Amino acid sequence: RPEIDRTALRDLLLSSLAPGTVVWNHKVTAARALEDGRHELAFANGTTTAVDLLIGADGTWSRIRPLLSGAVPQYCGISYLELRLSDAPTRHPDAAAVVGPGILFALSDNKALMGHGGQNIHLGASLRVPQDWITASGVDWSDTDAARNALLKEFGDWSAELTDLIRHCDQGIVPRLIFALPIGHRWEPSPGVTLLGDAAHVMSPYAGEGANLAMLDATELALALVEHGINTGQAQTNQAQTALAQYEAAMFPRARAAAEASAAGLDLCFADDSPRALLDFFTGMPTSP
Ligand SMILES: Cc1cc2nc3c(=O)[nH]c(=O)nc-3n(C[C@H](O)[C@H](O)[C@H](O)COP(=O)(O)OP(=O)(O)OC[C@H]3O[C@@H](n4cnc5c(N)ncnc54)[C@H](O)[C@@H]3O)c2cc1C
Structure with missing residues:
Protein backbone atom coordinates (compact mmCIF):
# COMPACT_ATOMS: atom_id res chain seq x y z
CA ARG A 1 0.00 0.00 0.00
CA PRO A 2 2.36 2.75 -1.15
CA GLU A 3 1.71 6.30 0.04
CA ILE A 4 1.91 9.45 -2.08
CA ASP A 5 1.38 13.05 -1.07
CA ARG A 6 -1.79 14.48 -2.63
CA THR A 7 -0.04 17.52 -4.07
CA ALA A 8 2.60 15.35 -5.73
CA LEU A 9 -0.07 13.06 -7.18
CA ARG A 10 -2.11 16.00 -8.51
CA ASP A 11 1.01 17.54 -10.09
CA LEU A 12 1.90 14.19 -11.66
CA LEU A 13 -1.55 13.84 -13.24
CA LEU A 14 -1.88 17.47 -14.36
CA SER A 15 1.61 17.60 -15.86
CA SER A 16 0.76 14.60 -18.08
CA LEU A 17 -1.95 16.61 -19.89
CA ALA A 18 -1.55 18.91 -22.87
CA PRO A 19 -1.64 22.56 -21.72
CA GLY A 20 -5.19 23.94 -21.73
CA THR A 21 -6.84 20.53 -21.23
CA VAL A 22 -8.07 21.64 -17.82
CA VAL A 23 -10.09 24.83 -18.04
CA TRP A 24 -9.91 26.41 -14.59
CA ASN A 25 -12.45 28.69 -12.89
CA HIS A 26 -15.49 27.07 -14.47
CA LYS A 27 -17.60 25.98 -11.52
CA VAL A 28 -20.61 24.05 -12.77
CA THR A 29 -23.84 25.42 -11.31
CA ALA A 30 -26.34 23.34 -13.31
CA ALA A 31 -26.51 20.55 -15.87
CA ARG A 32 -29.46 19.55 -18.03
CA ALA A 33 -30.25 17.11 -20.85
CA LEU A 34 -30.88 18.68 -24.27
CA GLU A 35 -33.38 17.30 -26.77
CA ASP A 36 -30.63 16.26 -29.18
CA GLY A 37 -29.14 13.90 -26.57
CA ARG A 38 -26.31 16.19 -25.55
CA HIS A 39 -26.04 17.91 -22.15
CA GLU A 40 -25.71 21.58 -21.32
CA LEU A 41 -23.51 22.81 -18.48
CA ALA A 42 -23.98 26.23 -16.91
CA PHE A 43 -21.00 27.78 -15.12
CA ALA A 44 -20.79 30.28 -12.27
CA ASN A 45 -18.98 32.72 -14.57
CA GLY A 46 -22.16 32.99 -16.65
CA THR A 47 -21.04 30.85 -19.61
CA THR A 48 -22.68 27.63 -20.87
CA THR A 49 -21.52 24.79 -23.08
CA ALA A 50 -23.16 21.76 -24.71
CA VAL A 51 -21.26 18.48 -24.56
CA ASP A 52 -21.52 15.12 -26.32
CA LEU A 53 -20.23 13.13 -23.39
CA LEU A 54 -20.57 14.31 -19.80
CA ILE A 55 -18.45 12.59 -17.14
CA GLY A 56 -19.29 13.79 -13.63
CA ALA A 57 -16.01 13.61 -11.69
CA ASP A 58 -17.01 16.42 -9.35
CA GLY A 59 -16.86 14.74 -5.98
CA THR A 60 -19.25 14.28 -3.05
CA TRP A 61 -21.65 17.10 -3.92
CA SER A 62 -21.68 16.39 -7.66
CA ARG A 63 -23.83 18.68 -9.79
CA ILE A 64 -23.98 15.94 -12.42
CA ARG A 65 -25.24 13.10 -10.18
CA PRO A 66 -28.88 14.36 -10.09
CA LEU A 67 -29.09 13.66 -13.86
CA LEU A 68 -28.72 9.96 -13.03
CA SER A 69 -29.73 9.39 -9.43
CA GLY A 70 -31.71 10.93 -6.59
CA ALA A 71 -29.27 9.61 -3.97
CA VAL A 72 -27.86 12.16 -1.51
CA PRO A 73 -24.73 11.53 0.61
CA ALA A 180 -21.19 8.58 2.14
CA LEU A 181 -23.62 7.55 -0.56
CA PRO A 182 -25.69 4.43 0.18
CA ILE A 183 -23.66 1.22 -0.21
CA GLY A 184 -24.36 -0.19 -3.67
CA HIS A 185 -25.37 3.19 -5.17
CA ARG A 186 -26.08 2.72 -8.89
CA TRP A 187 -28.23 4.12 -11.68
CA GLU A 188 -29.83 3.07 -14.93
CA PRO A 189 -27.67 3.69 -18.02
CA SER A 190 -28.36 7.07 -19.61
CA PRO A 191 -27.04 8.18 -23.02
CA GLY A 192 -24.07 10.55 -22.96
CA VAL A 193 -23.57 10.82 -19.20
CA THR A 194 -21.87 8.89 -16.41
CA LEU A 195 -20.10 9.45 -13.09
CA LEU A 196 -16.78 8.42 -11.60
CA GLY A 197 -14.95 8.66 -8.28
CA ASP A 198 -16.69 10.22 -5.29
CA ALA A 199 -19.48 11.56 -7.53
CA ALA A 200 -20.41 7.91 -8.18
CA HIS A 201 -19.62 6.31 -4.84
CA VAL A 202 -18.36 8.61 -2.07
CA MET A 203 -17.65 6.52 1.00
CA SER A 204 -16.04 7.07 4.39
CA PRO A 205 -12.22 7.00 4.15
CA TYR A 206 -11.77 4.00 6.49
CA ALA A 207 -10.79 1.57 3.76
CA GLY A 208 -8.41 4.13 2.20
CA GLU A 209 -9.73 3.37 -1.28
CA GLY A 210 -11.49 6.52 -2.55
CA ALA A 211 -8.63 8.05 -4.56
CA ASN A 212 -7.59 4.62 -5.82
CA LEU A 213 -11.13 3.92 -7.03
CA ALA A 214 -11.41 7.33 -8.70
CA MET A 215 -8.21 6.73 -10.66
CA LEU A 216 -9.19 3.17 -11.59
CA ASP A 217 -12.66 4.34 -12.68
CA ALA A 218 -11.10 7.01 -14.89
CA THR A 219 -8.65 4.54 -16.41
CA GLU A 220 -11.27 1.91 -17.15
CA LEU A 221 -13.71 4.44 -18.59
CA ALA A 222 -10.99 5.85 -20.85
CA LEU A 223 -9.99 2.34 -21.98
CA ALA A 224 -13.64 1.44 -22.71
CA LEU A 225 -14.07 4.60 -24.82
CA VAL A 226 -10.86 3.88 -26.73
CA GLU A 227 -11.77 0.20 -27.19
CA HIS A 228 -15.09 1.19 -28.77
CA GLY A 229 -13.43 3.82 -30.94
CA ILE A 230 -15.19 6.82 -29.41
CA ASN A 231 -13.83 10.22 -30.38
CA THR A 232 -15.24 13.71 -29.94
CA GLY A 233 -18.59 13.98 -31.69
CA GLN A 234 -19.34 10.26 -31.45
CA ALA A 235 -20.70 10.13 -27.93
CA GLN A 236 -24.28 9.72 -29.13
CA THR A 237 -23.58 6.45 -30.90
CA ASN A 238 -24.53 2.94 -29.80
CA GLN A 239 -20.83 2.16 -29.35
CA ALA A 240 -20.56 5.02 -26.88
CA GLN A 241 -23.47 3.61 -24.88
CA THR A 242 -21.81 0.19 -24.95
CA ALA A 243 -18.59 1.72 -23.64
CA LEU A 244 -20.38 3.49 -20.77
CA ALA A 245 -22.35 0.33 -19.91
CA GLN A 246 -19.12 -1.74 -19.92
CA TYR A 247 -17.46 0.75 -17.55
CA GLU A 248 -20.48 0.94 -15.22
CA ALA A 249 -20.94 -2.84 -15.09
CA ALA A 250 -17.43 -3.28 -13.65
CA MET A 251 -17.47 -0.14 -11.52
CA PHE A 252 -20.73 -0.79 -9.59
CA PRO A 253 -19.68 -4.06 -7.88
CA ARG A 254 -16.14 -2.75 -7.26
CA ALA A 255 -17.53 0.36 -5.56
CA ARG A 256 -20.02 -1.73 -3.54
CA ALA A 257 -17.21 -3.95 -2.16
CA ALA A 258 -15.09 -0.93 -1.22
CA ALA A 259 -18.07 0.85 0.37
CA GLU A 260 -18.79 -2.23 2.49
CA ALA A 261 -15.12 -2.34 3.54
CA SER A 262 -15.20 1.39 4.36
CA ALA A 263 -18.29 1.05 6.54
CA ALA A 264 -16.74 -1.94 8.32
CA GLY A 265 -13.46 -0.01 8.68
CA LEU A 266 -15.30 2.88 10.32
CA ASP A 267 -16.71 0.51 12.95
CA LEU A 268 -13.28 -1.06 13.47
CA CYS A 269 -11.74 2.35 14.17
CA PHE A 270 -14.51 4.00 16.19
CA ALA A 271 -15.63 1.72 19.02
CA ASP A 272 -15.76 1.81 22.80
CA ASP A 273 -12.88 -0.68 22.97
CA SER A 274 -10.84 0.57 19.99
CA PRO A 275 -8.12 -0.16 18.92
CA ARG A 276 -8.91 -3.82 19.87
CA ALA A 277 -10.85 -4.67 16.68
CA LEU A 278 -8.33 -2.97 14.40
CA LEU A 279 -5.44 -4.80 16.08
CA ASP A 280 -7.28 -8.10 15.58
CA PHE A 281 -7.86 -7.14 11.93
CA PHE A 282 -4.18 -6.46 11.29
CA THR A 283 -2.87 -9.43 13.25
CA GLY A 284 -5.26 -11.65 11.27
CA MET A 285 -3.81 -10.48 7.95
CA PRO A 286 -1.42 -12.81 6.14
CA THR A 287 2.22 -11.73 6.54
CA SER A 288 4.35 -11.30 3.44
CA PRO A 289 6.89 -14.04 2.80
C1 LIG B 1 -10.27 12.47 5.55
C2 LIG B 1 -10.14 11.72 4.27
C3 LIG B 1 -9.08 10.82 4.11
C4 LIG B 1 -8.96 10.09 2.92
N1 LIG B 1 -7.92 9.20 2.79
C5 LIG B 1 -7.82 8.46 1.65
C6 LIG B 1 -6.75 7.53 1.46
O1 LIG B 1 -5.90 7.34 2.33
N2 LIG B 1 -6.69 6.83 0.29
C7 LIG B 1 -7.62 6.99 -0.69
O2 LIG B 1 -7.53 6.32 -1.73
N3 LIG B 1 -8.65 7.86 -0.55
C8 LIG B 1 -8.77 8.60 0.59
N4 LIG B 1 -9.80 9.50 0.74
C9 LIG B 1 -10.82 9.62 -0.32
C10 LIG B 1 -10.35 10.49 -1.46
O3 LIG B 1 -9.93 11.76 -1.01
C11 LIG B 1 -11.51 10.68 -2.44
O4 LIG B 1 -12.17 9.46 -2.66
C12 LIG B 1 -10.96 11.21 -3.77
O5 LIG B 1 -10.41 12.50 -3.59
C13 LIG B 1 -12.09 11.26 -4.80
O6 LIG B 1 -11.60 11.83 -5.97
P1 LIG B 1 -12.60 12.54 -6.97
O7 LIG B 1 -11.72 13.07 -8.05
O8 LIG B 1 -13.70 11.61 -7.31
O9 LIG B 1 -13.26 13.70 -6.13
P2 LIG B 1 -12.57 14.99 -5.51
O10 LIG B 1 -11.19 14.69 -5.05
O11 LIG B 1 -13.57 15.53 -4.54
O12 LIG B 1 -12.44 15.98 -6.75
C14 LIG B 1 -13.58 16.56 -7.31
C15 LIG B 1 -13.14 17.76 -8.09
O13 LIG B 1 -14.29 18.35 -8.69
C16 LIG B 1 -14.25 19.73 -8.47
N5 LIG B 1 -15.64 20.21 -8.40
C17 LIG B 1 -16.55 19.96 -7.42
N6 LIG B 1 -17.72 20.58 -7.70
C18 LIG B 1 -17.51 21.22 -8.87
C19 LIG B 1 -18.34 22.05 -9.67
N7 LIG B 1 -19.61 22.33 -9.32
N8 LIG B 1 -17.83 22.56 -10.82
C20 LIG B 1 -16.55 22.27 -11.20
N9 LIG B 1 -15.72 21.50 -10.47
C21 LIG B 1 -16.20 20.99 -9.33
C22 LIG B 1 -13.50 19.94 -7.17
O14 LIG B 1 -12.94 21.23 -7.12
C23 LIG B 1 -12.47 18.85 -7.25
O15 LIG B 1 -11.31 19.27 -7.92
C24 LIG B 1 -9.92 10.25 1.90
C25 LIG B 1 -10.99 11.17 2.07
C26 LIG B 1 -11.09 11.89 3.24
C27 LIG B 1 -12.26 12.86 3.42
Whole structure:
Protein backbone atom coordinates (compact mmCIF):
# COMPACT_ATOMS: atom_id res chain seq x y z
CA ARG A 1 0.00 0.00 0.00
CA PRO A 2 2.36 2.75 -1.15
CA GLU A 3 1.71 6.30 0.04
CA ILE A 4 1.91 9.45 -2.08
CA ASP A 5 1.38 13.05 -1.07
CA ARG A 6 -1.79 14.48 -2.63
CA THR A 7 -0.04 17.52 -4.07
CA ALA A 8 2.60 15.35 -5.73
CA LEU A 9 -0.07 13.06 -7.18
CA ARG A 10 -2.11 16.00 -8.51
CA ASP A 11 1.01 17.54 -10.09
CA LEU A 12 1.90 14.19 -11.66
CA LEU A 13 -1.55 13.84 -13.24
CA LEU A 14 -1.88 17.47 -14.36
CA SER A 15 1.61 17.60 -15.86
CA SER A 16 0.76 14.60 -18.08
CA LEU A 17 -1.95 16.61 -19.89
CA ALA A 18 -1.55 18.91 -22.87
CA PRO A 19 -1.64 22.56 -21.72
CA GLY A 20 -5.19 23.94 -21.73
CA THR A 21 -6.84 20.53 -21.23
CA VAL A 22 -8.07 21.64 -17.82
CA VAL A 23 -10.09 24.83 -18.04
CA TRP A 24 -9.91 26.41 -14.59
CA ASN A 25 -12.45 28.69 -12.89
CA HIS A 26 -15.49 27.07 -14.47
CA LYS A 27 -17.60 25.98 -11.52
CA VAL A 28 -20.61 24.05 -12.77
CA THR A 29 -23.84 25.42 -11.31
CA ALA A 30 -26.34 23.34 -13.31
CA ALA A 31 -26.51 20.55 -15.87
CA ARG A 32 -29.46 19.55 -18.03
CA ALA A 33 -30.25 17.11 -20.85
CA LEU A 34 -30.88 18.68 -24.27
CA GLU A 35 -33.38 17.30 -26.77
CA ASP A 36 -30.63 16.26 -29.18
CA GLY A 37 -29.14 13.90 -26.57
CA ARG A 38 -26.31 16.19 -25.55
CA HIS A 39 -26.04 17.91 -22.15
CA GLU A 40 -25.71 21.58 -21.32
CA LEU A 41 -23.51 22.81 -18.48
CA ALA A 42 -23.98 26.23 -16.91
CA PHE A 43 -21.00 27.78 -15.12
CA ALA A 44 -20.79 30.28 -12.27
CA ASN A 45 -18.98 32.72 -14.57
CA GLY A 46 -22.16 32.99 -16.65
CA THR A 47 -21.04 30.85 -19.61
CA THR A 48 -22.68 27.63 -20.87
CA THR A 49 -21.52 24.79 -23.08
CA ALA A 50 -23.16 21.76 -24.71
CA VAL A 51 -21.26 18.48 -24.56
CA ASP A 52 -21.52 15.12 -26.32
CA LEU A 53 -20.23 13.13 -23.39
CA LEU A 54 -20.57 14.31 -19.80
CA ILE A 55 -18.45 12.59 -17.14
CA GLY A 56 -19.29 13.79 -13.63
CA ALA A 57 -16.01 13.61 -11.69
CA ASP A 58 -17.01 16.42 -9.35
CA GLY A 59 -16.86 14.74 -5.98
CA THR A 60 -19.25 14.28 -3.05
CA TRP A 61 -21.65 17.10 -3.92
CA SER A 62 -21.68 16.39 -7.66
CA ARG A 63 -23.83 18.68 -9.79
CA ILE A 64 -23.98 15.94 -12.42
CA ARG A 65 -25.24 13.10 -10.18
CA PRO A 66 -28.88 14.36 -10.09
CA LEU A 67 -29.09 13.66 -13.86
CA LEU A 68 -28.72 9.96 -13.03
CA SER A 69 -29.73 9.39 -9.43
CA GLY A 70 -31.71 10.93 -6.59
CA ALA A 71 -29.27 9.61 -3.97
CA VAL A 72 -27.86 12.16 -1.51
CA PRO A 73 -24.73 11.53 0.61
CA GLN A 74 -25.53 10.97 4.29
CA TYR A 75 -23.47 11.84 7.38
CA CYS A 76 -21.53 8.76 8.59
CA GLY A 77 -21.35 9.82 12.24
CA ILE A 78 -17.74 11.05 12.11
CA SER A 79 -16.63 14.66 12.35
CA TYR A 80 -13.08 15.41 11.53
CA LEU A 81 -10.70 18.30 12.26
CA GLU A 82 -7.91 18.46 9.73
CA LEU A 83 -4.46 19.29 11.17
CA ARG A 84 -1.16 19.87 9.42
CA LEU A 85 2.42 20.05 10.70
CA SER A 86 4.57 21.44 7.88
CA ASP A 87 8.27 20.65 7.45
CA ALA A 88 7.90 18.20 10.29
CA PRO A 89 11.42 16.68 10.29
CA THR A 90 12.91 20.19 10.70
CA ARG A 91 10.29 22.06 12.69
CA HIS A 92 8.73 19.20 14.69
CA PRO A 93 11.26 16.33 14.92
CA ASP A 94 9.42 14.72 17.86
CA ALA A 95 6.14 14.71 15.91
CA ALA A 96 7.95 13.37 12.83
CA ALA A 97 9.36 10.53 14.95
CA VAL A 98 5.93 9.68 16.39
CA VAL A 99 4.13 9.62 13.03
CA GLY A 100 6.96 8.28 10.85
CA PRO A 101 6.81 8.18 7.05
CA GLY A 102 3.62 6.07 6.74
CA ILE A 103 0.19 6.10 8.34
CA LEU A 104 -0.53 6.79 12.00
CA PHE A 105 -3.53 5.18 13.68
CA ALA A 106 -4.16 6.27 17.30
CA LEU A 107 -7.59 5.12 18.41
CA SER A 108 -9.52 5.07 21.65
CA ASP A 109 -13.06 5.46 22.89
CA ASN A 110 -14.73 6.47 19.58
CA LYS A 111 -11.99 9.02 18.85
CA ALA A 112 -8.99 8.92 16.57
CA LEU A 113 -5.85 10.73 15.54
CA MET A 114 -5.12 9.34 12.10
CA GLY A 115 -3.19 10.44 9.08
CA HIS A 116 -0.08 10.45 6.98
CA GLY A 117 3.49 11.33 7.93
CA GLY A 118 6.40 12.45 5.79
CA GLN A 119 7.70 15.94 5.12
CA ASN A 120 4.32 17.45 5.96
CA ILE A 121 2.27 15.57 8.54
CA HIS A 122 -1.39 15.55 7.55
CA LEU A 123 -3.72 14.33 10.30
CA GLY A 124 -7.35 14.22 11.27
CA ALA A 125 -8.60 14.41 14.83
CA SER A 126 -11.87 12.51 14.43
CA LEU A 127 -14.77 11.91 16.77
CA ARG A 128 -17.97 9.87 16.52
CA VAL A 129 -20.44 12.66 17.28
CA PRO A 130 -23.82 13.98 16.04
CA GLN A 131 -23.88 15.83 12.73
CA ASP A 132 -24.32 19.24 14.39
CA TRP A 133 -21.41 18.77 16.84
CA ILE A 134 -19.05 21.13 14.98
CA THR A 135 -21.57 23.97 15.02
CA ALA A 136 -23.29 23.14 18.33
CA SER A 137 -19.91 23.06 20.14
CA GLY A 138 -19.89 26.87 20.09
CA VAL A 139 -16.19 26.80 19.12
CA ASP A 140 -14.97 29.26 16.50
CA TRP A 141 -13.01 26.67 14.49
CA SER A 142 -11.53 29.41 12.29
CA ASP A 143 -9.67 30.64 15.39
CA THR A 144 -6.76 28.15 15.53
CA ASP A 145 -6.03 28.72 19.24
CA ALA A 146 -9.67 28.19 20.17
CA ALA A 147 -9.82 25.10 17.93
CA ARG A 148 -6.62 23.68 19.44
CA ASN A 149 -7.90 24.21 22.99
CA ALA A 150 -11.24 22.58 22.18
CA LEU A 151 -9.47 19.55 20.69
CA LEU A 152 -7.00 19.31 23.56
CA LYS A 153 -10.00 19.16 25.89
CA GLU A 154 -11.59 16.35 23.83
CA PHE A 155 -8.30 14.40 23.81
CA GLY A 156 -7.36 15.51 27.36
CA ASP A 157 -6.61 12.03 28.72
CA TRP A 158 -4.41 10.99 25.76
CA SER A 159 -0.66 10.60 25.84
CA ALA A 160 1.27 13.89 25.55
CA GLU A 161 3.28 12.66 22.55
CA LEU A 162 -0.03 12.37 20.66
CA THR A 163 -1.69 15.54 21.96
CA ASP A 164 1.52 17.40 21.03
CA LEU A 165 0.46 16.78 17.41
CA ILE A 166 -2.57 18.97 18.13
CA ARG A 167 -0.63 21.41 20.32
CA HIS A 168 1.99 22.10 17.61
CA CYS A 169 -0.14 21.99 14.46
CA ASP A 170 0.00 24.82 11.90
CA GLN A 171 -2.44 27.70 11.81
CA GLY A 172 -5.69 26.70 10.11
CA ILE A 173 -7.60 23.72 11.50
CA VAL A 174 -10.28 22.69 9.01
CA PRO A 175 -13.50 21.03 10.22
CA ARG A 176 -14.99 18.40 7.90
CA LEU A 177 -17.89 16.00 8.15
CA ILE A 178 -17.63 12.52 6.67
CA PHE A 179 -20.43 11.69 4.20
CA ALA A 180 -21.19 8.58 2.14
CA LEU A 181 -23.62 7.55 -0.56
CA PRO A 182 -25.69 4.43 0.18
CA ILE A 183 -23.66 1.22 -0.21
CA GLY A 184 -24.36 -0.19 -3.67
CA HIS A 185 -25.37 3.19 -5.17
CA ARG A 186 -26.08 2.72 -8.89
CA TRP A 187 -28.23 4.12 -11.68
CA GLU A 188 -29.83 3.07 -14.93
CA PRO A 189 -27.67 3.69 -18.02
CA SER A 190 -28.36 7.07 -19.61
CA PRO A 191 -27.04 8.18 -23.02
CA GLY A 192 -24.07 10.55 -22.96
CA VAL A 193 -23.57 10.82 -19.20
CA THR A 194 -21.87 8.89 -16.41
CA LEU A 195 -20.10 9.45 -13.09
CA LEU A 196 -16.78 8.42 -11.60
CA GLY A 197 -14.95 8.66 -8.28
CA ASP A 198 -16.69 10.22 -5.29
CA ALA A 199 -19.48 11.56 -7.53
CA ALA A 200 -20.41 7.91 -8.18
CA HIS A 201 -19.62 6.31 -4.84
CA VAL A 202 -18.36 8.61 -2.07
CA MET A 203 -17.65 6.52 1.00
CA SER A 204 -16.04 7.07 4.39
CA PRO A 205 -12.22 7.00 4.15
CA TYR A 206 -11.77 4.00 6.49
CA ALA A 207 -10.79 1.57 3.76
CA GLY A 208 -8.41 4.13 2.20
CA GLU A 209 -9.73 3.37 -1.28
CA GLY A 210 -11.49 6.52 -2.55
CA ALA A 211 -8.63 8.05 -4.56
CA ASN A 212 -7.59 4.62 -5.82
CA LEU A 213 -11.13 3.92 -7.03
CA ALA A 214 -11.41 7.33 -8.70
CA MET A 215 -8.21 6.73 -10.66
CA LEU A 216 -9.19 3.17 -11.59
CA ASP A 217 -12.66 4.34 -12.68
CA ALA A 218 -11.10 7.01 -14.89
CA THR A 219 -8.65 4.54 -16.41
CA GLU A 220 -11.27 1.91 -17.15
CA LEU A 221 -13.71 4.44 -18.59
CA ALA A 222 -10.99 5.85 -20.85
CA LEU A 223 -9.99 2.34 -21.98
CA ALA A 224 -13.64 1.44 -22.71
CA LEU A 225 -14.07 4.60 -24.82
CA VAL A 226 -10.86 3.88 -26.73
CA GLU A 227 -11.77 0.20 -27.19
CA HIS A 228 -15.09 1.19 -28.77
CA GLY A 229 -13.43 3.82 -30.94
CA ILE A 230 -15.19 6.82 -29.41
CA ASN A 231 -13.83 10.22 -30.38
CA THR A 232 -15.24 13.71 -29.94
CA GLY A 233 -18.59 13.98 -31.69
CA GLN A 234 -19.34 10.26 -31.45
CA ALA A 235 -20.70 10.13 -27.93
CA GLN A 236 -24.28 9.72 -29.13
CA THR A 237 -23.58 6.45 -30.90
CA ASN A 238 -24.53 2.94 -29.80
CA GLN A 239 -20.83 2.16 -29.35
CA ALA A 240 -20.56 5.02 -26.88
CA GLN A 241 -23.47 3.61 -24.88
CA THR A 242 -21.81 0.19 -24.95
CA ALA A 243 -18.59 1.72 -23.64
CA LEU A 244 -20.38 3.49 -20.77
CA ALA A 245 -22.35 0.33 -19.91
CA GLN A 246 -19.12 -1.74 -19.92
CA TYR A 247 -17.46 0.75 -17.55
CA GLU A 248 -20.48 0.94 -15.22
CA ALA A 249 -20.94 -2.84 -15.09
CA ALA A 250 -17.43 -3.28 -13.65
CA MET A 251 -17.47 -0.14 -11.52
CA PHE A 252 -20.73 -0.79 -9.59
CA PRO A 253 -19.68 -4.06 -7.88
CA ARG A 254 -16.14 -2.75 -7.26
CA ALA A 255 -17.53 0.36 -5.56
CA ARG A 256 -20.02 -1.73 -3.54
CA ALA A 257 -17.21 -3.95 -2.16
CA ALA A 258 -15.09 -0.93 -1.22
CA ALA A 259 -18.07 0.85 0.37
CA GLU A 260 -18.79 -2.23 2.49
CA ALA A 261 -15.12 -2.34 3.54
CA SER A 262 -15.20 1.39 4.36
CA ALA A 263 -18.29 1.05 6.54
CA ALA A 264 -16.74 -1.94 8.32
CA GLY A 265 -13.46 -0.01 8.68
CA LEU A 266 -15.30 2.88 10.32
CA ASP A 267 -16.71 0.51 12.95
CA LEU A 268 -13.28 -1.06 13.47
CA CYS A 269 -11.74 2.35 14.17
CA PHE A 270 -14.51 4.00 16.19
CA ALA A 271 -15.63 1.72 19.02
CA ASP A 272 -15.76 1.81 22.80
CA ASP A 273 -12.88 -0.68 22.97
CA SER A 274 -10.84 0.57 19.99
CA PRO A 275 -8.12 -0.16 18.92
CA ARG A 276 -8.91 -3.82 19.87
CA ALA A 277 -10.85 -4.67 16.68
CA LEU A 278 -8.33 -2.97 14.40
CA LEU A 279 -5.44 -4.80 16.08
CA ASP A 280 -7.28 -8.10 15.58
CA PHE A 281 -7.86 -7.14 11.93
CA PHE A 282 -4.18 -6.46 11.29
CA THR A 283 -2.87 -9.43 13.25
CA GLY A 284 -5.26 -11.65 11.27
CA MET A 285 -3.81 -10.48 7.95
CA PRO A 286 -1.42 -12.81 6.14
CA THR A 287 2.22 -11.73 6.54
CA SER A 288 4.35 -11.30 3.44
CA PRO A 289 6.89 -14.04 2.80
C1 LIG B 1 -10.27 12.47 5.55
C2 LIG B 1 -10.14 11.72 4.27
C3 LIG B 1 -9.08 10.82 4.11
C4 LIG B 1 -8.96 10.09 2.92
N1 LIG B 1 -7.92 9.20 2.79
C5 LIG B 1 -7.82 8.46 1.65
C6 LIG B 1 -6.75 7.53 1.46
O1 LIG B 1 -5.90 7.34 2.33
N2 LIG B 1 -6.69 6.83 0.29
C7 LIG B 1 -7.62 6.99 -0.69
O2 LIG B 1 -7.53 6.32 -1.73
N3 LIG B 1 -8.65 7.86 -0.55
C8 LIG B 1 -8.77 8.60 0.59
N4 LIG B 1 -9.80 9.50 0.74
C9 LIG B 1 -10.82 9.62 -0.32
C10 LIG B 1 -10.35 10.49 -1.46
O3 LIG B 1 -9.93 11.76 -1.01
C11 LIG B 1 -11.51 10.68 -2.44
O4 LIG B 1 -12.17 9.46 -2.66
C12 LIG B 1 -10.96 11.21 -3.77
O5 LIG B 1 -10.41 12.50 -3.59
C13 LIG B 1 -12.09 11.26 -4.80
O6 LIG B 1 -11.60 11.83 -5.97
P1 LIG B 1 -12.60 12.54 -6.97
O7 LIG B 1 -11.72 13.07 -8.05
O8 LIG B 1 -13.70 11.61 -7.31
O9 LIG B 1 -13.26 13.70 -6.13
P2 LIG B 1 -12.57 14.99 -5.51
O10 LIG B 1 -11.19 14.69 -5.05
O11 LIG B 1 -13.57 15.53 -4.54
O12 LIG B 1 -12.44 15.98 -6.75
C14 LIG B 1 -13.58 16.56 -7.31
C15 LIG B 1 -13.14 17.76 -8.09
O13 LIG B 1 -14.29 18.35 -8.69
C16 LIG B 1 -14.25 19.73 -8.47
N5 LIG B 1 -15.64 20.21 -8.40
C17 LIG B 1 -16.55 19.96 -7.42
N6 LIG B 1 -17.72 20.58 -7.70
C18 LIG B 1 -17.51 21.22 -8.87
C19 LIG B 1 -18.34 22.05 -9.67
N7 LIG B 1 -19.61 22.33 -9.32
N8 LIG B 1 -17.83 22.56 -10.82
C20 LIG B 1 -16.55 22.27 -11.20
N9 LIG B 1 -15.72 21.50 -10.47
C21 LIG B 1 -16.20 20.99 -9.33
C22 LIG B 1 -13.50 19.94 -7.17
O14 LIG B 1 -12.94 21.23 -7.12
C23 LIG B 1 -12.47 18.85 -7.25
O15 LIG B 1 -11.31 19.27 -7.92
C24 LIG B 1 -9.92 10.25 1.90
C25 LIG B 1 -10.99 11.17 2.07
C26 LIG B 1 -11.09 11.89 3.24
C27 LIG B 1 -12.26 12.86 3.42
